[in-house]
Amino acid sequence: MSIGYDIHVFVCENERPEDHPRGSCSRRGGRQIRRWFKEAMSHEGLTEKTRVNKSGCLAHCESGPIVVIYPQGVWYRPETQEDVVEIVQSHLLRGRVVEHLLLENKDEETP
Incomplete structure (x- = not known):
């Protein structure tokens, strides 16, 4: 029996004051994003080898909420x-990166 997880999903839930210029993932829905990951992963039967946890600041506050998946090191910006659900079904179940939800691609869409 191995210990640990094959895939680890970190969801930023860092909190800052409401008027902070960088904002915070928590105020932008980080907690709800983590809840949705837990629900979707449980629905797909992924909880034995895949783990979702909250994290502190991931240094992309202006773009939050931010998600990073290891060991691949893929950064997402789900809204x-x-x-x-798309990230869980495509990335976690099938190993396919969801290009249009990547942090760098979502940042390009921001006006």
Whole structure:
């Protein structure tokens, strides 16, 4: 029996004051994003070898909420429950990166 997890999903839930210029992932929905990951992962039977945890600041506050998946080191910026389900079904189940939800691709869309 191995210990640990094959895949680890970190969701930023860092909190800052409401008026902080960089904002915070927590105020932008980080907690709800983590809940959605837990629900979707449980629904897909992924909880034995895949873990989701909250994290502190991941240094992309202006773009939050931020998610990083290890060991691949893939950074996402999900905004909706549908985004989270897509990441779980595509990335976690099939190993396919969800290009349009990547942090760098979402940042390019921001006006």
